[in-house]
């Protein structure tokens with residue numbers, strides 16, 4: 348029988364967009380009701396060659412929210428048993444990645460910018476950077 352995966356519950360989250368009535372474009376804002384955590388760090392990926400990938404790890408505690416501020420890229424999520432691919436290509440839609448999920452970012456378009464709003468400061472000890480280590484970690488939590 349198919350066991351329900353956390354991946355089944357994930358979907359792109361709409362970020363409120365304010366369109367200027369005089370045609371001056373759009374403004375999107377992320378306030379506390381959009382994310383289930385306080386943002387402690389912001390970083391962004393850019394100038395990523397189309398044949399390169401980023402990520403290739405999981406986080407023990409960190410939660411993060413990814414947005415394609417410009418261009419597009421794919422986020423492949425893996426819970427140790429199943430994989431799902433989400434394409435990010437709009438600045439007013441984001442993907443919330445819970446802790447304990449392996450991620451790979453690939454297929455970056457020219458000019459793509461990936462904004463990441465995360466729940467903690469940078470801690471290398473929070474990373475599971477080998478897939479075997481990730482699988483072993485999952486066994487300790489199940």
Ligand code: T46
Nearest residue numbers: 388390392400401402403406411413450452463468469
């Ligand atoms: C993630 C994906 C989407 C820092 O010194 N501070 C930081 O805040 C970050 C994020 C990284 N670094 C250093 C650590 C490495 O020496 O920057 C170097 C590259 O980091 P990393 O190989 O982890 O980069 P990505 O793009 O593979 O992963 C990053 C985030 O680390 C990760 O949390 O989910 O972006």
